[in-house]
Each structure stands twice: as structure tokens, then as C-alpha cells.
Amino acid sequence: MHIFRDPRTMVIIFLLPIVQLLLFGKVINNDLQDSKIGIFDQSHDNTTREITSKLLSSGYFLLGAELLPGDDVEDVFRKGKVKMIVTFGPEFEKSLERDGHADVQLLADASDPNTARILTNYASGIINDYVKKEKLQNIQLPNQINTEVRMLYNEGLKSVYMFVPGIMAMILMLISAMMTSISISREKEMGTMEVLLASPLKPIQIILGKVTPYLLLSFINTLTIILLGVFVFGVPIKGSFIFLMAESFLFILMALSLGILISTVAPNQMVAMFISVLALMLPTILLSGFIFPIKNMPWPLQILSHAMPPRWFIVIIRNIMLKGTGIMFVWKETLILMFMTFVFIALSIKNFKIRLE
Amino acid sequence: MKTIFYVIQKEFIQVKRNKVMLRMIVMIPIMQMLVLVFAATYDLKNVNIFLVDKDMSSTSRELATKLEASPFFTINNTSFNPDDGENELLRNADDMVLVIPQGFGRDLIRDDKASLQLLVNAIDGQAAQLGYSYAASVIRDFNKNIIAEWKGLPEFKAPFQINTISRFWYNSELDYKWYMAPGVLSLLVTLIGLFLSGMSLVKEKEQGTIEQLNVTPIRKIHFLVGKLIPFVVIALFDLAFGLLIARFVFHLPIVGSLGLVFGFSVLYLLGILGLGLFVSTLADTQQQVMFVTFFFMMIFILMSGIFTSVESMPKWAQFIDEANPVYHFMRIMRMVILKGSGFSDLIHEFVALCILGFTFLSLAVWRYRKTA
Numbered sequence: 221m222h223i224f225r226d227p228r229t230m231v232i233i234f235l236l237p238i239v240q241l242l243l244f245g246k247v248i249n250n251d252l253q254d255s256k257i258g259i260f261d262q263s264h265d266n267t268t269r270e271i272t273s274k275l276l277s278s279g280y281f282l283l284g285a286e287l288l289p290g291d292d293v294e295d296v297f298r299k300g301k302v303k304m305i306v307t308f309g310p311e312f313e314k315s316l317e318r319d320g321h322a323d324v325q326l327l328a329d330a331s332d333p334n335t336a337r338i339l340t341n342y343a344s345g346i347i348n349d350y351v352k353k354e355k356l357q358n359i360q361l362p363n364q365i366n367t368e369v370r371m372l373y374n375e376g377l378k379s380v381y382m383f384v385p386g387i388m389a390m391i392l393m394l395i396s397a398m399m400t401s402i403s404i405s406r407e408k409e410m411g412t413m414e415v416l417l418a419s420p421l422k423p424i425q426i427i428l429g430k431v432t433p434y435l436l437l438s439f440i441n442t443l444t445i446i447l448l449g450v451f452v453f454g455v456p457i458k459g460s461f462i463f464l465m466a467e468s469f470l471f472i473l474m475a476l477s478l479g480i481l482i483s484t485v486a487p488n489q490m491v492a493m494f495i496s497v498l499a500l501m502l503p504t505i506l507l508s509g510f511i512f513p514i515k516n517m518p519w520p521l522q523i524l525s526h527a528m529p530p531r532w533f534i535v536i537i538r539n540i541m542l543k544g545t546g547i548m549f550v551w552k553e554t555l556i557l558m559f560m561t562f563v564f565i566a567l568s569i570k571n572f573k574i575r576l577e
Numbered sequence: 578m579k580t581i582f583y584v585i586q587k588e589f590i591q592v593k594r595n596k597v598m599l600r601m602i603v604m605i606p607i608m609q610m611l612v613l614v615f616a617a618t619y620d621l622k623n624v625n626i627f628l629v630d631k632d633m634s635s636t637s638r639e640l641a642t643k644l645e646a647s648p649f650f651t652i653n654n655t656s657f658n659p660d661d662g663e664n665e666l667l668r669n670a671d672d673m674v675l676v677i678p679q680g681f682g683r684d685l686i687r688d689d690k691a692s693l694q695l696l697v698n699a700i701d702g703q704a705a706q707l708g709y710s711y712a713a714s715v716i717r718d719f720n721k722n723i724i725a726e727w728k729g730l731p732e733f734k735a736p737f738q739i740n741t742i743s744r745f746w747y748n749s750e751l752d753y754k755w756y757m758a759p760g761v762l763s764l765l766v767t768l769i770g771l772f773l774s775g776m777s778l779v780k781e782k783e784q785g786t787i788e789q790l791n792v793t794p795i796r797k798i799h800f801l802v803g804k805l806i807p808f809v810v811i812a813l814f815d816l817a818f819g820l821l822i823a824r825f826v827f828h829l830p831i832v833g834s835l836g837l838v839f840g841f842s843v844l845y846l847l848g849i850l851g852l853g854l855f856v857s858t859l860a861d862t863q864q865q866v867m868f869v870t871f872f873f874m875m876i877f878i879l880m881s882g883i884f885t886s887v888e889s890m891p892k893w894a895q896f897i898d899e900a901n902p903v904y905h906f907m908r909i910m911r912m913v914i915l916k917g918s919g920f921s922d923l924i925h926e927f928v929a930l931c932i933l934g935f936t937f938l939s940l941a942v943w944r945y946r947k948t949a
Binding site: 235236240243247255294297299300321323324326330331332333334337338364368369370373381493506507513516517521535542545 | 695741889890
């Protein structure tokens with residue numbers, strides 16, 4: 221009942237997953253396109269013009285600036301208008317025909333290293349492709365190794381595939397753990413907990429009563445996220461839906477017991493809030509492999525990430541949804557989650573009793 | 578003027594007395610700089626390859642050694658069955674499976690071409706692409722070498738060759754930490770500013786001290802200015818602290834002028850504090866402030882381009898970002914610190930921040946009423 225009386229909180233609870241998913245699905249992605257580049261063409265011959273038009277028609281690049289001799293490259297970068305400058309030396313085509321080779325310089329603004337690396341990769345790929353197709357049409361090169369690549373589980377390399385499981389973990393953590401902990405500590409703070417304790421209800425009944433609405437809310441949110449993911453963003457569910465739901469249920473239980481544990485430790489709402497934000501939200505976002513792969517982190521953080529429940533949940537969800545694996549491949553992660561749930565419940569029962577005395 | 582001074586004094590005393598607050602002011606920058614900057618990296622350090630070598634020729638073994646020698650790749654397991662490889666991908670044990678088909682070495686000599694198969698776990702599209710491009714470049718080098726070796730030429734030359742030379746300005750090592758550090762610094766300033774100002778007024782409301790302030794002859798504008806100045810000072814202190822950490826832990830080069838960094842920070846903070854005060858004039862409890870700021874901050878921060886580039890967002894999102902102060906500030910910090918951009922390069926951002934700051938501040942002044 222308490223939840224429904226606070227419309228602001230209600231709105232946020234239901235809006236959050238939707239806004240998040242839309243943000244991550246549409247806005248936050250690493251799929252570079254339409255990056256502005258500058259062209260510094262000192263030669264202006266057929267070849268350089270062809271390469272330029274190949275680059276600009278690839279969909280990755282837009283012409284941001286055309287540099288003239290005497291322009292300061294540094295100045296262009298400092299304005300932040302272009303991310304990369306493609307430089308052709310003078311007499312490009314001539315030296316290509318005369319000497320058999322010519323140089324293209326790709327100057328990248330590496331203050332954003334990731335983008336710089338991707339852009340130079342794309343550009344040199346396009347240029348190599350051009351040479352192969354246009355210049356070397358009839359020449360058979362010896363001993364060529366051809367690499368066929370297959371991108372498994374996510375052929376379009378879409379970021380949203382990676383984010384949907386992460387958002388699920390985050391929202392569930394937020395609602396189950398954070399809301400539960402805050403609501404119980406609010407009862408404490410306002411003194412209504414005493415009333416409940418004095419009533420003939422058993423502690424277990426009180427806790428179950430408190431927790432059930434959040435369980436329901438979390439479940440509704442899980443369904444919303446999955447439905448949005450599947451129907452709006454086309455994320456597949458390759459594995460069994462029931463199994464997916466069962467694992468989500470386990471994670472929600474874990475998050476709820478964590479929430480109860482926090483509330484038994486925290487004396488008031490503020491502290492509960494801080495523990496939730498610092499201990500739950502930041503690690504859930506950063507140390508769970510949600511956005512940044514764990515194995516690229518320095519080892520102290522990698523070790524720390526083992527203690528983060530969402531990390532295991534994200535692995536499970538990705539396996540079920542994207543790879544379509546069954547329990548055989550995720551039994552270890554499932555056991556870890558069960559163990560965590562058990563520990564949290566045990567600890568909170570212990571703390572709860574102490575407080576009663 | 579004197580009244581402003583007293584309000585400032587009161588705020589500082591309150592901060593000093595509040596142990597939790599003090600601890601947060603010191604701990605948050607350390608936590609954020611060290612954890613966030615280290616954790617948020619796209620740098621690929623290690624890719625595990627599962628090798629299925631059905632050829633077992635000297636050529637295929639040479640290729641395997643070549644991959645193993647690269648710092649990025651580790652060959653964990655080998656097998657003759659590609660299905661084993663796919664199982665490894667399913668188990669998340671390996672990132673890529675390289676299949677060298679039977680007769681690879683022979684075909685390469687006899688038919689002048691041979692193919693390899695690379696299966697990549699692409700759930701993380703970004704990492705998959707990067708890993709693939711590294712693998713492809715190792716294979717390309719290997720290819721060049723064997724051509725040179727077999728044809729007896731020092732280096733085989735195609736009749737037409739265009740060499741692409743890549744130069745990375747401002748960060749030649751492509752150290753991702755340098756990119757993240759200014760971003761995290763702007764995050765830090767934002768969070769501290771918004772949190773302190775958002776909480777302060779509501780706290781007075783909850784504790785009832787706002788009534789006492791309302792009955793004093795202090796003027797509305799004096800009161801707000803007095804509230805804001807201490808927060809600006811605290812946030813700037815945290816910024817300086819964070820800059821020191823960045824300089825000495827990550828060896829971040831600070832190319833631009835520090836004066837510009839702090840000048841823009843003050844301008845930005847005025848806007849953010851105005852926003853915080855505005856939110857707190859609307860809310861009744863600290864919990865509400867927390868939820869509302871949390872919700873909006875998440876959107877602001879994610880859209881600011883801290884993790885992903887703004888250029889790859891859809892047009893409408895880029896349009897909305899013009900109204901996102903975090904976006905402008907993040908740009909300024911990165912441009913000044915990493916590239917040494919001067920004021921003339923940042924006119925657009927300056928105007929945007931001025932407009933946003935003025936809007937937020939006037940909203941706060943307009944909503945704040947001394948009468949209950």
C-alpha cells in the first residue's frame with residue numbers, strides 16, 4: 221500500500237526501465253557512423269578524388285572540413301570539429317604510377333582513443349579495398365590467405381544485445397534491493413516498525429509481507445524489459461523462456477534478501493540510501509561487465525567483480541537469450557547466486573534477532 | 578554583504594560538523610578517480626583463442642606461434658574438432674575460435690590461396706570487432722612474411738601500393754585512462770554540486786530550520802548566494818584534488834590552461850547548483866530529491882558522451898544534448914585538458930553554459946519563496 225501512495229516513486233519505477241532501455245537501445249552505442257573527417261588533398265588527381273569519394277560514401281564518414289595548404293592541422297583539431305584528417309601528399313597519382321607506391325596519412329584526434337582507433341581502422345580498410353578492387357583488378361597475387369570471419373550470436377554487432385541483460389540486472393537491483401532496504405528502514409525511522417513488531421505477526425510474516433509487493437513489481441519490470449527488448453530492438457531469446465524466468469526469479473530473490481540485509485544494518489533512510497548507491501549501483505554498472513568487459517580491468521578490480529551478484533546474472537542472461545544454452549552451461553553461475561541468496565538471508569536473520577532483543 | 582558572509586559561515590560550520598558529509602567530500606573523488614577510470618576501459622588486453630588445427634603442417638604451426646607471440650592473444654586449448662571450439666565459446670571460456678582447415682599449407686602453395694575461419698563471440702560487438710581486426714593484422718603480417726620467404730624476395734611488392742600511415746595526436750599510446758580522467762572529473766564536479774545543493778535546502782525544510790531563516794530579515798538573494806558559494810568552493814576543491822590524482826596516478830598531461838579549466842568550472846557549477854536548488858524547492862523530503870536527481874543524472878550522464886561518442890547518437894539525441902549541461906562541460910574539460918583548446922575554440926560551449934546557468938538560477942530564485 222505504501223508504494224502506491226507515493227505516485228512520484230511509482231512513476232519513476234515504471235518509467236526507469238523504459239527510459240533506460242530506449243537510451244541504451246537508441247542513443248548509447250559504439251556503432252560509429254557519420255564521423256566528421258577533414259580532407260587535406262594536395263594533389264587533386266583522379267585517384268585521390270576516387271579515394272575521397274569512397275571514404276565519404278561508406279557511411280562511416282562525413283566531410284567536416286576541406287583543408288587548404290597553409291591551414292594549421294592543430295587548429296582544426298582544437299576546435300573539435302573533425303575527428304580525423306586524411307592527407308594526400310602532392311603528386312599522389314604520379315608517384316603511385318611511377319614508383320608503385322604512395323602514402324596516405326591518417327591523422328587522428330586521439331584524445332578519444334577508442335574512436336581514433338576505430339576510424340583509422342575503417343579508413344585504411346576502405347583504402348586497401350579500393351586498391352585491391354580498382355588498381356589490382358587483373359593481377360593475381362601469390363600465396364594469399366583469406367580469412368573468413370563469422371560473428372557468432374550477434375551478427376549485426378549491435379550494442380543493444382549486450383545492454384539488455386545489463387539493464388535487467390540494474391533495474392532489478394535498483395527496485396528489489398534499494399527500494400526494499402529504504403522502505404524497511406523508513407518504517408524503522410518513523411517508528412511504525414515497533415507497531416508491527418508488537419503485533420502478533422511473526423518476523424518472517426512481516427518480512428514476507430514487506431517483500432511480496434517488490435517481488436511483484438520486479439517481475440512486472442522484468443517482463444517489460446524483455447518484451448521491449450524483443451519487440452522493439454529485436455533481441456532474440458534463443459533459450460527457454462521458462463528457464464530465463466526462473467533465473468530472473470532467483471536473482472530477484474537474491475536482490476531482495478540483500479535489500480533486507482542492508483535495512484537490518486542501516487539505522488536510517490539516508491544510510492540505507494548511501495549503502496545502496498555506493499555498494500549496489502556503481503558496482504552494478506561498472507564492475508559487472510555491463511558496459512565494460514571485466515577481463516580488460518586491472519586485476520584488483522577483477523577480483524572485486526567476483527563478489528558482484530549482477531556479474532553472474534548477466535552471464536546467465538546472455539547465455540540464455542543470445543546463445544540459447546541450457547542449465548549445463550550456467551550451473552556454476554546459478555549455484556553462486558543461490559549461495560549468495562543463502563548468505564544474505566542467513567545474515568539478515570541473525571541481525572534481525574539481535575535487534576529484537 | 579555582511580549577511581552573505583554569515584550565511585557562508587553557517588554553511589561551512591554545518592559541513593564541518595557533519596562527519597558523513599566531510600568523509601564523502603574526501604572519499605568520493607578518490608573512489609571515483611581510481612575505480613571509475615580503471616574500470617571504464619575499452620582497451621583490449623587479452624583475447625583467448627581456441628585453435629582448431631586440422632592441417633598440422635609447418636605453415637599452420639608457424640601461424641599459431643605467430644599469434645601466440647602477439648601480446649594480445651593467448652591460445653588456451655587446441656583440438657581437431659570445430660564443435661569443441663564452439664562449446665568453448667558457449668561456456669565463455671574463449672573469445673575466438675580459429676579453424677585452420679585440412680590442406681591449408683598445401684593449398685597455399687599449390688593454388689596460391691587458402692582460407693582460414695575465424696569464429697568470434699560477438700555479444701560484445703565492440704570487443705569482437707577490435708579482436709578481429711588484431712587477429713586479421715597478425716594474419717596479414719604472417720602472409721607478407723611467407724610470401725617474402727617463399728618467393729625469395731626481401732619483401733614482395735605489389736605493382737600498386739598505397740600505404741596508410743596512422744598518427745594518433747594528443748594520445749599516441751592510445752591510453753584510454755587519459756580520455757576517461759577528464760570525463761570522470763566533470764562527473765565528480767557535477768555530482769558533488771548537485772548533491773550538496775539539492776540536499777541543503779530540503780534538509781532545512783525537513784528539520785524546520787527554514788522557518789527560522791524565513792523570519793530573519795535576510796534577503797532572498799543574499800540567502801541563495803550565501804548557500805551557493807560554499808558549495809562552489811567545495812566542488813572546486815574536489816576538482817583540484819581529482820586533477821592531482823589524475824596528474825600523479827595516471828600521468829595525465831594537462832595541455833591547456835588550468836585557469837580556463839577552473840573558470841569554466843565556476844560557470845558550470847553556478848548552473849548545476851541552480852538546478853540542485855530548484856529541485857530542492859520542489860521536493861519535500863530528502864528521499865524525493867535523491868530519486869529525482871538520480872533519475873535525471875543518469876540520463877544526463879549517459880547522454881553526455883562520457884562512455885560513448887556523441888557523434889554516433891541519433892540526430893534528435895544530439896539536438897537534446899544541446900540542453901544537457903554535462904555534455905558541454907565534458908567537452909570543455911576534455912578539449913582543454915587533452916588538446917589545449919583555448920577560449921576562442923569554446924565560444925559555442927561558453928554561450929550554451931551561460932544560457933543554461935542563467936535559466937536554472939532564475940528558476941531557483943523564482944521558485945524559492947520565503948513565505949511558506
